[in-house]
Amino acid sequence: MRDNYRKLEGILYNYKNIKAEIKNIDLDMEDLQQEYTGCGSITYEEKAAPTNKFNSSVENEIISKEKQISYLQNMRDGKKRLIDKIDNALDALSENERKLIELRYFDKLHFKEVAIRLNINDTYCMQFKSKVINKLIPMIFIIKI
Structure with missing residues (x-):
């Protein structure tokens, strides 16, 4: 559970960076x-073999x-799924919970x-953050039983 919290x-914290990476x-x-180099008349890497x-x-x-x-598409699709999971989880939060996440993690405020x-x-703010993160963990990660 602690690993998922930090993860x-x-x-x-990297939400905006992930969105930029997708673009x-x-x-x-x-x-x-x-980009297309085209074909030249002959290259020395072309070799005929007895098997034709x-x-x-x-x-x-x-x-x-x-x-x-294909590699780039797979990487992009994985990042998009992660962003979609986060967006879906954030939609389930209350106004104050969502605002806390946006201010603390997206805007990186103290x-x-x-x-x-x-x-x-401030003290309640830290406790509230922990409560919200713990609420988000099962929505984003599949918890193995």
Whole structure:
């Protein structure tokens, strides 16, 4: 449970970065799809073999790009699922609970500043944060029995 607490805090602190990474992955995939070296007349890596197998530079380039695009898509999809889980969990929180998460983790404000904005004292703010994080853990992580 303690590991999930720290893991969730790390994810919340990096929420905006994860969203930026998703956009950058989309841009990288777009670049890969637009970029094309084309084929030259001959390359020395092309070899004919007695089995009539051959290596084509165009074929190798296309296979390499497909692998890169597939890897980027898998990485992007994983990050999107994580963001969707967080967004769904945050929707289940009350107004004050959500505001606490946004101020503390997304805006990275200190407890005193968060407490002032929520109109509560600092000590209660820390306890409230722990309560909210513990409430979010089962919504984001599948707890194994």
